[in-house]
Each structure stands twice: as structure tokens, then as C-alpha cells.
Amino acid sequence: xxxxxxxxxxxxxxxxxxxxxxxxxxxxxxxxxxxxxxxxxxxxxxxxxxxxxxxxxxxxxxxxxxxxxxxxxxxxxxxxxxxxxxxxxxxxxxxxxxxxxxxxxxxxxxxxxxxxxxxxxxxxxxxxxxxxxxxxxxxxxxxxxxxxxxxxxxxxxxxxxxxxxxxxxxxxxxxxxxxxxxxxxxxxxxxxxxxxxxxxxxxxxxxxxxxxxxxxxxxxxxxxxxxxxxxxxxxxxxxxxxxxxxxxxxxxxxxxxxxxxxxxxxxxxxxxxxxxxxxxxxxxxxxxxxxxxxxxxxxxxxxxxxxxxxxxxxxxxxxxxxxxxxxxxxxxxxxxxxxxxxxxxxxxxxxx
Numbered sequence: 287x288x289x290x291x292x293x294x295x296x297x298x299x300x301x302x303x304x305x306x307x308x309x310x311x312x313x314x315x316x317x318x319x320x321x322x323x324x325x326x327x328x329x330x331x332x333x334x335x336x337x338x339x340x341x342x343x344x345x346x347x348x349x350x351x352x353x354x355x356x357x358x359x360x361x362x363x364x365x366x367x368x369x370x371x372x373x374x375x376x377x378x379x380x381x382x383x384x385x386x387x388x389x390x391x392x393x394x395x396x397x398x399x400x401x402x403x404x405x406x407x408x409x410x411x412x413x414x415x416x417x418x419x420x421x422x423x424x425x426x427x428x429x430x431x432x433x434x435x436x437x438x439x440x441x442x443x444x445x446x447x448x449x450x451x452x453x454x455x456x457x458x459x460x461x462x463x464x465x466x467x468x469x470x471x472x473x474x475x476x477x478x479x480x481x482x483x484x485x486x487x488x489x490x491x492x493x494x495x496x497x498x499x500x501x502x503x504x505x506x507x508x509x510x511x512x513x514x515x516x517x518x519x520x521x522x523x524x525x526x527x528x529x530x531x532x533x534x535x536x537x538x539x540x541x542x543x544x545x546x547x548x549x550x551x552x553x554x555x556x557x558x559x560x561x562x563x564x565x566x567x568x569x570x571x572x573x574x575x576x577x578x579x580x581x582x583x584x585x586x587x588x589x590x591x592x593x594x595x596x597x598x599x600x601x602x603x604x605x606x607x608x609x610x611x612x613x614x615x616x617x618x619x620x621x622x623x624x625x626x627x628x629x630x631x632x633x634x635x636x637x638x
Contacts, residue, residue, distance in 0.1 A: 305344060305345060305437075306342065306343075306344045307341075307342070307343040307344065307433050307436045307437055308340065308341065308342050308343075308433075309341045309343075309429045309430075309432040309433045309436065310338045310339060310340045310341065310429050311333075311338065311339050311424075311425040311426070311428040311429040311432070312333040312334060312335050312337065312338050312339070312414075312425060312471070312474075312635050313333065313334060313336075313337050313338075313414045313415075313420035313421055313422060313425060314331050314332070314333055314420060314421035314424075314425075314466070314467045314470045314471060314599075314600070315331060315332055315333075315334055315420070315505075315507055315599045315600075315604075315606050315632060316329055316330075316331045316466060316598070316599055316600055316606070317329075317330045317331060317332065317476075317505075317549065317565070317606060318330050318542075318545050318546050318549040318564060318565060318568055318597075319466075319479075319542050319543060319545060319546035319549075319568070320466065320542070320568070320598070320600065321464065321524065321542075321572075321601065322481075322539045322542040322543050322546075323464035323465055323466035323479065323481055324462075324463070324464030324465070324481075324525070325464075325481075325528055325539045326481050326482055326483045326486065326539075326543075327481055327539050327542055327543040327546070328478070328479065328480050328481065328482075328542075328543040328544075328546035328547060329466045329478075329479050329481075329546050330476065330477070330478050330479070330497065330546055330549055330550060330553075331466050331467070331469075331470040331476070331477060331479070332470060332475070332476035332477070332499075332502075332632075332634050332635065333470055333471060333474060333475075333634070333635035334507065334632035334633050334634055334635060335633045335634075335635050336507075336630055336632060337412075337413045337414040337415065337420075338412070338413060338414065338425070339410060339411075339412040339413075339414055339422065339425035339426045339428075339429050340410065340411050340429065341408065341409070341410050341426075341429040341430050341432070341433045342408070342409050342410075342433075343406050343407070343408045343409075343433040343434070343436075343437055344406060344407055345404050345405065345406050345437075346405055346406055346407040347405060348405050349387075349405040349406060349407075350406075350407040350408070351380055351383050351384060351387075351407075351408055351409070352407060352408070352409035353378065353380055354378060354379055354409065354410055354411055354412070356378030356379055356412070356416070357378035357379065357380045358370065358378075379410050379412065379423075379426045381459060382423055382426045382427050382430070382454070382459070383408060383410060383426070383427075383430050385427075385454045385455075385458035385459050386427050386430040386431055386434070386451075386454050387408075387430075387434065388458060389450060389453055389454045389457075389458060390431060390434045390435075390440075390450075393442070393450055394438075394440060399440055401438050401440075402438070404437075406437060408430065408433065410426055410429070410430065412425065412426055415509055415511065415603075415604070418509050418510075418511075418599075418600070418602075418603030418604040419598055419599050419600020419601040419602055419603050419604050420599060420600060420604055421470075421471065421600065423455065423461070424451060424452075424455065424463070424467045424468055424471060425471060427451050427454050428451055428468065428471040428472065431447065431450065431451055431454075444472045444473060444494075445469075445489075445490075445491040445492075445494065446490075446491070447468075447472050448465055448468040448469045448471075448472045448473075448491065449465070449468075449490060449491055451468040451472070452464075452465055452468050462525055464481075465479070465481065465491070465492065466479060467600075469492070469494055473494065473496065474635050474637035475496045475497075475499070475635065475636050475637060476496065476497040476498075476499060476502065476634065476636070477494050477495065477496055477497065478494075478495045478496075478497055478546065478550045479492050479493075479494055479495075480492050480493040480494075480495075497550070497553055497554075498636075499636040501553045501554065501556065502553065502634060503558045503561065503608050504608060504609055504610075504611075504615070504631070505606065505607070505608060505631070505632055505634075506594065506606070506607060506608075506609055506615060506618060506629055506630070506631060506632075507599060507604060507605070507606050507629070507630055507631075507632050508585065508589065508604065508605050508606075508618075508622050508627050508628065508629040508630075509599075509603060509604035509605070509627065509628055510581065510585060510603060510604075510625075510626065510627045510628075511626070511628075523576075524576065534574070534575050535575055538571050538572075538575050541567075541571055542568065542571065545564050545567060545568055548560070548564050549561060549564050549565075552564070558608070561595070561608055562594075562595035562607070562608055563595075565595040565596070565597050565606075565607055565608065566590070566595050566596065566597065568597045569586055569596060569597035569598060572597070572598065578602065579602070582598070582602050582603065584625070585605055585622070585625070585627060586598075586605055588621055588622060588625065588627075589605060589607060589618060589621075589622065591621065592609075592614055592617040592618050592621060593609070593610065593614055594607045594608065594609045594614060594618050595607040595608045606632075615629075615631075
């Protein structure tokens, strides 16, 4: 009797052991070349771990996607709803995870990868500042895709995984986007990305070359929290003008790609003399062909007042640049904080 009880007790303990998968991804900072990544251009980007998108996934009887703070549907007042929308937009992460699960399933089915019949609960949280061109949405998708791969034991090559993550936004959710964010978030190390048409046509993805973190000079990232226009608005307008072969846009794409090559050479050689000029030129070129809000222009110009270089990290709301020494960084932080802009030193991710 005691032996049977012991066996039963052991079985009950085993049944309560639950595999909990936790994954994360980080915001992306585009150092140079953006927004040419969706137009056969060249870019350099890295992740920084000052913020993160975190996914928790565990087996449950039914499949459930749990909401997070950005998915709130209940508010104390109209004013609170409007404030929430101004900060986070109309969509949270629920649609991102739903689309991620669908794209993962479709990929496995097309590749004849048989998934077992287990269900799961998946939930997310994100500290990445929202709608500031830091790739917060693709970070949630990337972390979600990694959790699904781990849960079902599916391996996807990095270049293909970046493509798959992109389709979640472009095909499923109809959000304008390029490969740059997803490549950086999949490789988890600074990457020089060459999206030349010959590579894209031949293999379906670009040529991706990691860059050692130690080769980067002192960098800063600054962002404001009062921006509410999603980056897809900019991308969609630019896409149309590119499709119509507008000369200014085509020339800009070519120059952005060239700037990426020049910055790569600066990093590889350790000669940073011309680096600030290239970074500033990236933004000035963007300003010449794309309408930019006066708040974003002011952020860039204010940073440049103290001698720092400055350009967008993505599509607006956050900037990236170089500074020469700690005295300049302190001045930068002081002058931008007076405008309600946060400044930080990015902790560059280097997971090889």
C-alpha cells in the first residue's frame, strides 16, 4: 500500500512539472543607411539591451494569448483613452502574437514540419518605448517566434527567420517595413547588411556581415515620449515614390547605401574622423526628401548644438549619434533633458 502511494505521489509530482520558455528581444538602432533597407540598399544596425520585449510560453490545455498593458480595453475616462492612444496607438501586442503564431504554423506546414498537438499560453511584456522607431513591434514578434521554435523544437536558419518575421508585419498585418530590424534582432550582434538586388534575387535575403562591438565609438541614443505617428506612414509614402521612380528618392537610396559602406570602413579602421559627418548627412538627406515634424528636427538640431552628431534611429521620435567625450555627453544630456528628451548610452548586444 505504501509503495503504491509512493508511486502515485511521484506521478502527481511529474504532472505538475511545467516547461516554461522565456525569450526576449531588444530594440534596434539603425546607425547608418536607413531607410534604404527596403530598397536594395545597405545599412548598419545594432540592438541595445537598455530595454527589452519578453515572452513567456508554457503548455496549457487550450491555446491562449494573454493581453498586456498595451492591450487595455477598459479606461477610467475618455481622456485616459485618448492619452493611451496618443502614446501607444490603436494596437497592442495581441495582433502581433496572433500573426506570429499563424506565420510560424504556415511555415512549418509548407516545410512539412509536423507539429505535435500540444497547446500553450503565451504572454508578453515590453519596456521598449513605443512608436519611436526602435523596432518594438518586431522585437515582440522575434521573441515570440523564438519561443515557438523552442516549444516545438523547430530550427530555422537565421536569414530565413528574419524573412519570416518580416512577413508577419508586411503580409499578415500590412505594415510597411524592411528587413533591417529583423536581421539585427535575429543575429543579436551589430550587422552590416547589404540588400543588393543580386543577393535578394538569388537567395531571397541579403549579405549579412557582423561587426565587433569593440569597434564602435562612444554612442548615445535620445528619444522623446510625445510622438504618436507610426513609422508605417513614412514607409508607405516613400514606397509609393520609390515605385514611381522619383529621381530624388532613387538618388537618396543610392547615397544612403554609400554612407553605410563609408561608416563600415570607419568602424573597421578605427578612424572615426569622418563618422560624425556621415551620420549627419544621413539625416540631412532624409530631411531633403521626407517631411519631418518640427519637434523631430528640433531634437536633432539641439543635439548638434553641443557638437554631437545626430540622425534618426528609425523613422522618427528617437535619434542616435556620436559624442567626443564625457563633457560633451553631459552637455547633451542636460540640453535635451530641458526639452523632456531622455538620453542614454546604449548597451550594445553582442550574442554570438
